[in-house]
Amino acid sequence: SRLINVSLESLQRKMIDAGMENAISYDHVINSDYASILALEFKKNPIIDEEAAFDIFPPYPHPNPSTLPLRPPIVTIMGHVDHGKTTLLDTLRSASVAKGEAGGITQHIGAFSVPVAQNSGSSLNSITFLDTPGHAAFTAMRARGARVTDIVVLVVAADDGVMPQTKEVIELVKKDEKLGVVVAINKIDKPGVDSDHIKKALLAEGLQLECFDGHIPVVEVSGLTGQGLEQLVETISLMAEVAELRAERSGPIYGYVLESKVLKGLGPVATVLVLRGELTSGSNLISGVASARVRQLMDSNGKVVKSAYPGMAVTVAGWKELPSAGDEVLRGGSEAEIKKAITNRKRRLEQVVLEQDAEAINERRRNDRIKRERLSEIPEDVATETTEEVANTNTIKWLRLVVKCDVSGSGEAVVGALEGIGNNLAQVKIVQSSIGDITESDVMMAKAVQGAIVAFSVSVPRAMQTLAAANDIPIISSNIIYRLMEAVKERVIALLPPII
Ligand code: GDP
Secondary structure (H helix, E strand, C coil): CCCCCCCHHHHHHHHHHCCCHHHCCCCCCCCHHHHHHHHHHCCCCCCCCHHHHCCCCCCCCCCCHHHCCECCCEEEEEECCCCCHHHHHHHHHHHHHHHCCCCCCCCCCCEEEEECCHHHCCCCCEEEEECCCCCHHHHHHHHCCCCCCCEEEEEEECCCCCCHHHHHHHHHHHHCCCCEEEEEEECCCCCCCCHHHHHHHHHHCCCCEHHHCCCECEEECCCCCCCCHHHHHHHHHHHHHHHCCECCCCCCCEEEEEEEEEECCCEEEEEEEEEECCEECCCEEEECCEEEEEEEEECCCCCEECEECCCCEEEEEEECCCCCCCCEEEECCCHHHHHHHHHHHHHHHHHHHHHHHHHHHHHHHHHHHHHHHHHCCCCHHHHHHHHHHHHHHHHCEEEEEEEEECCHHHHHHHHHHHHCCECCCEEEEEEEEEECCCCHHHHHHHHHCCCEEEEECCCCCHHHHHHHHHCCCCEEEECCHHHHHHHHHHHHHHHCCCCC
């Protein structure tokens, strides 16, 4: 609407008239054909920039999904803290190693696969458990509306009962009708526990349990002794069979990054959860602004595999840059196509940064107006100083930072510490934060926004030092958050206007 100089409301009205009522939310991306039709409606002459319009899109939905092969269900374990999620996952994981490849070493890759006993009559071979429930990736994927979980196992400790986080999970599953739920009453090995009491409490929270003629199965388990786990696996596979989870095992891949890190000898690696298609060695991938030519695929037992199929999570080596957890993974096409798509994606990111700046400034202007209106009621001599201060906020200066950290957890801490620095004249804006060493794309991003790079506990390769220096990009590097804060503060102060 800004480009064709009409109000958002009138654009939305026109879109509804044109039958595009499902696409009018402010963040909906429309393709160039629709955009041109709308521009014409407003008597503007559209010119399509084919270069800028280029991207790699997810494959179209299959026209006849019921003919596709079944895939393993993707399961997430959720519940209140200390109710035994980690213990349960560990026991399930070690069972999978024992039954799987002999001598395999369990790797923590964000997901693992548990075989389904073939005498159980199930047509499923395995179940995939995500072991990153509270993880940033999970939140990021949910925020994007991505469905990466088919079934939630709600763990409730028999000796503790329904607690605040139990209720949060209940609310979450109530909102999502397609999400399967199974309740695991855990720590059943403890003497004197009363599981009937827990079942009634869950019913009172609105969970339609099977034992009360509802549809949600309940299994009594002990993550510690392994009691009931076979029944839990059986229950999940039964639910998965009823849900008929199907996906294409060939064709372009579609998936998500669960975790990413830099490994010595392998470089940047990422666990990719495949949702569709076949992921093979040698294929080209794109994820966010990172790309890969797949060099090696490894399962959660550390075993090198040739291909990965829907429902499987594998570690992928061969990334040129480190992709971010929660980002979509797609087949990239040719090197040239990938390059074009990444250039455009970066350009769009810069655009978002500029729009965020504009929005922040508008917000301040709105607040200032309100303040000025209020100030007009105050005697003049008191008001002068404050109004001047208000007028200055329109020329706020930003110190834009690209933040790099060693592990995801510290990333949040560093971003949190730096974000608050500044006042209404000069302020920090975090443009991008990710894990791993500084790469060329970080330097380019910092250059694009005329900012600086902050490196916490990561190495700065010599080549990147040279590249940054050549582009006049400062690198602020330290292993101590406090030092980083001090250095950033100094740069923010340098942005302040001189005192007259
Ligand atoms: P999380 O916070 O939900 O991941 O819970 P943990 O798996 O860390 O478990 C919290 C505590 O409960 C630990 O001390 C575990 O040893 C204990 N625990 C977990 N599962 C069981 C169980 O089935 N039986 C008993 N008796 N203790 C358990």
